Amino acid sequence: MGAVFKSTKKYTGFKWFSVFAVYKIVSISLIVFSFTYYGNHGLGDESRIPLGHGEAMEESDQFAYFVPKGKSEQIHVDTYFKRR
Incomplete structure (x- = not known):
């Protein structure tokens, strides 16, 4: 599985770390929003x-x-x- 990620990055320049970082930021933001007044x-x-x-x-x-x-x-x- 790791070889697939490395070969994808090698040929396309695509970085999986940036995708996972965006998902992490969005999910944490939604959890924080759900406990605010407007997200209650x-x-x-x-x-x-x-x-x-x-x-x-x-x-x-x-x-x-x-x-x-x-x-x-x-x-x-x-x-x-x-x-x-």
Whole structure:
């Protein structure tokens, strides 16, 4: 396998190190972004959209809800289903 990389570099001038360095920089940047305020969208199956001042719209399965600060009740948001 190493001979293939060396021969590719010898004939094309292509450097695999630069490709891996770019992938590493991009992946680290995305991980850092995911933990910022704007990247705080939830992990896993539940999504979260930050609204500001610590408030957020959250979604689990097909139901969107909003939990105000200091309240224990959820406010259900009818955005996915139409009532007839």
